[in-house]
Amino acid sequence: MMRVVAVWFAVAASMLAAPPEENAKPSPQEQTAAAPAEKPKPKITISKETTYITEPLRPDGYPDYVAAIDRRMSEGVTLENNAAVLLQRAFGPSEIPERLRADFFKQLGIALLADKGDYFVSRAEMTKRWRARHPATTVDDGEDLDEQFDRATKAPWKANDNAIVAEWLKINANPLRLIVAASGRPKQFFPLILAPNATLIACHLPHDTQIREAAVALASRAMLSAGARKTSDAWQDLMACHRLARLASSGPFLIDTLVGYAVDGIAIDGDAALLHFAKPSRDELVRMRDDLTKLPRFPDLVPTFDISERFILLDAIQRVSQEGLGSLAGLAGPSAEHSSSAILNVIGQGVDWDVPLRMGNEWFSRLAGAARIEDRSQRQKALEAFDADLHQLAEQVKDPGSFVRDFLTKGTPSELLSPRLGGVFVALFMPALDAARKAYDSAELRGQMDQAACALAIYRVDHGSYPRTLDALVPKYLDRIPEDTFVRERTAPIRYRRDGDAYAMWTVFLNGVDDNGRGPDDDPPGDDSVLRPLPVKSGKAK
Numbered sequence: 001m002m003r004v005v006a007v008w009f010a011v012a013a014s015m016l017a018a019p020p021e022e023n024a025k026p027s028p029q030e031q032t033a034a035a036p037a038e039k040p041k042p043k044i045t046i047s048k049e050t051t052y053i054t055e056p057l058r059p060d061g062y063p064d065y066v067a068a069i070d071r072r073m074s075e076g077v078t079l080e081n082n083a084a085v086l087l088q089r090a091f092g093p094s095e096i097p098e099r100l101r102a103d104f105f106k107q108l109g110i111a112l113l114a115d116k117g118d119y120f121v122s123r124a125e126m127t128k129r130w131r132a133r134h135p136a137t138t139v140d141d142g143e144d145l146d147e148q149f150d151r152a153t154k155a156p157w158k159a160n161d162n163a164i165v166a167e168w169l170k171i172n173a174n175p176l177r178l179i180v181a182a183s184g185r186p187k188q189f190f191p192l193i194l195a196p197n198a199t200l201i202a203c204h205l206p207h208d209t210q211i212r213e214a215a216v217a218l219a220s221r222a223m224l225s226a227g228a229r230k231t232s233d234a235w236q237d238l239m240a241c242h243r244l245a246r247l248a249s250s251g252p253f254l255i256d257t258l259v260g261y262a263v264d265g266i267a268i269d270g271d272a273a274l275l276h277f278a279k280p281s282r283d284e285l286v287r288m289r290d291d292l293t294k295l296p297r298f299p300d301l302v303p304t305f306d307i308s309e310r311f312i313l314l315d316a317i318q319r320v321s322q323e324g325l326g327s328l329a330g331l332a333g334p335s336a337e338h339s340s341s342a343i344l345n346v347i348g349q350g351v352d353w354d355v356p357l358r359m360g361n362e363w364f365s366r367l368a369g370a371a372r373i374e375d376r377s378q379r380q381k382a383l384e385a386f387d388a389d390l391h392q393l394a395e396q397v398k399d400p401g402s403f404v405r406d407f408l409t410k411g412t413p414s415e416l417l418s419p420r421l422g423g424v425f426v427a428l429f430m431p432a433l434d435a436a437r438k439a440y441d442s443a444e445l446r447g448q449m450d451q452a453a454c455a456l457a458i459y460r461v462d463h464g465s466y467p468r469t470l471d472a473l474v475p476k477y478l479d480r481i482p483e484d485t486f487v488r489e490r491t492a493p494i495r496y497r498r499d500g501d502a503y504a505m506w507t508v509f510l511n512g513v514d515d516n517g518r519g520p521d522d523d524p525p526g527d528d529s530v531l532r533p534l535p536v537k538s539g540k541a542k
Helices: 002-016 028-033 065-073 083-091 098-108 123-133 139-151 163-171 173-183 206-227 231-249 254-277 282-294 301-323 325-332 338-348 354-371 376-397 400-409 413-429 433-463
Strands: 495-499 502-507 529-531
Touching: 065 301, 083 098, 083 173, 083 206, 123 139, 123 163, 139 163, 163 173, 163 206, 173 206, 173 231, 206 231, 206 254, 231 254, 231 282, 254 282, 254 301, 254 433, 254 529, 282 433, 301 325, 301 354, 301 413, 301 433, 354 376, 354 413, 354 433, 376 413, 376 433, 433 502, 433 529
Parallel strands: none
Antiparallel strands: 495 502, 502 529
């Protein structure tokens, strides 16, 4: 959208610029006077309505959104209760840009880690090492290596079944010990990794990827333990995954939250496989059920986007107000045309920057209000109305013709530019909360399905097989059947069927249509979100 926006900025520039005199040539004195001068600092009102925060402030007097997020996320955090301390020692410093490491570790409260050490090895690095030792590895062999990693989390296995995974887990034994210990801590605070003068949107988030890699390792080790009939060891690794998921989702940004949901999904699939194949005793199953019920719910989504995601927008507006509209093109990445910067800086002189700031806050406050509606049906309607209005705004700011029409009928370019620019920022930076909310609902629902899987395992111990319907679980094994929150216009329970000596549980998920327990990896594929103890037979990666 940035290229289209640049077009109507150019239109605005042509309206704002004074027509040059024909054949006019600057005198030597004028050429001297035209030398670049220091940009005057634009006027932005520091207030709740504009910048949202009034402190902490940077040395130049503008809000320090990075410090504000770090301050919020570090509340109540100590060296002893911060999981990030142990996780960083497990992962090592390699993903932290070298020029930022000293400050990062100082904020974390630990000494700078050595470049080389017994740090966690990723799947990609393990595959690279394996191929270096086996130079005859072909493309097909490489695909088989990927398949080994994929199937290692799906069902119990032995070391010779997935040789590369077994070696990977052995290499990572010490880092995984630290990661499991970290999962038992109640807080997680990683200082934001950001180059000086960079905007929040450029924040470096390596820990999300590393935590997900660690979850895959833990789930793989759980299935290896299950294959060796070490059920207790397997369960401890899966519970560590669940705890890591909650820690990851407590991060400041929506991406952190979504990674937490993904990690929990890895653990839930592992739970279903372990409960089915390992056949724990009734006493073990009761303890497992108690462990699952004690897991805390995922953090509320609203503070995440209402604060940190809001700050991303306000920080971007603030930065562009300081550096000129020419820097707006840089937000689109290296593909944006630098030649438009001079034009954009010219018209930026006519912007009242308080207007875009107020607009951004108004849109975020409206979104937060919709998300806080308790009734699910009413909340969904409010979010859909918000999305429709946001789409309309995005279409409007992409249309340079509408700017010209407004200029001819409603006012001068200077008067119209500020709200139009505010619309650009809102359209570019407003998070897709509806999708994130559905991801939250899915994570919560799959957690309930996980508890139902445990109830099914206890029922199987008592009766020799899984029940024909979930009704047989209530109330002895399960207080109630989970409600499928993705069914529209009515209340309905999750779906279930017995498949041979196994089962499938599912929710209709995003399309609201029952695809008979077929998920994206089934053949033919469907949209259902399915929990089953047996791997998908299609062979597709899950």
